[in-house]
Amino acid sequence: MKRFLASAMPVDDRPALARSLMALPSPHLRLAAPHPVFNLDATCVAPDGDVEACQMTAWRYVVLTGSNVVASVGFAASSRDELPRHPYIGGQRMAVAVVAAIGLAERSRYARKGQFVLASIRLPALQASAIWLREIDGNRKQDLFVPIIRTSTGFAAGRALDCGRWMQDLNDSKKRLARGS
Template identity: 25%
Template sequence: MAVEFASPPGNAHEIALTGFQNLARFTQRSHREGEYGMQALPETDVTLSAPRPVHHLGLLQIVAHESIRNSAATGWQYLVLTEDGAVASSELSIGTDERPPVLEQVNMGPFVQSTASALEGLDDIPDVQSGRYELHTLKIPALGAFLLWLRQLDGNADLFIVLSPAPNFLQAGRIYREDELLDALEGPARKRLEFDDSPRGRTEK
């Protein structure tokens, strides 16, 4: 069975594409004017692929071994493709009061290529061949970890693929099951909480 993709809300696809195209115009203009702070991006002949919900996992959830399915959904992410392959990701944030999604960021860093590579290999995973999974993105910003999340639709045996570059306590490209992932994250999460000096109660870790 192939990996399935969730349906983004409303005009999310249009917002994500327009946001990328606006950035592409800026980078092209910068290069024409002799400024080279960012790579020039194509404005046309681009498509959006692999729409997926984005979730953030907090440190307190990790140390409590809370189900990752309880992690907060914060937005939607697309891979931006040209005929030469992936060039960026376009990410939207979503509100909690049914506001329309807004552009959060366009990313051109190394996670783009590692995401594209991971997507190409999804159908070769034995569990995916025999089950039904929906693609999500899992972010753990406090630990610098970003993963593709294969959420099982006909069960609870979710799979998580670590994207590169990965922190030293995770193996890039490896497929983790939930208990394995939480075990690997628990020590670094406890250490991060131990040395966290931010005011308590202001933000959820």
């Protein structure tokens, strides 16, 4: 968690949260753990599915006051070079879950083996999202996924998965959803 939260910079449909963020003195408010957010279409989910078929859709930051997690904030963007637009604020529950998933990813044995870039990936059709440590050399088999929250489709959180296992879990959730169970 320390590695990814180290990078910080100063700064809805939830007016109360937005007002409380704006009420904080700006020196106490900072954005940390910047990472791109990718969306993966459910049609790409299969045991041997290609995670590279995803599209970048946003940048997400964790909002901190001191060491306390307050919220997450994101900005729509389709590339690393595009200027952010359409800001959104996520609640504290989701931000705390993102921070917990980042911490779990950093402590995993997979993360200690290679050089990774922090990202997250979501599958709107399955209501699934995960922190994604992307291997710098592009070897997706070395990538690590940590689901952020448990979903109604049976996608469990709180464990680090390699790419094959993550795609298998998504495929199982997709089958359960198709059966209506």
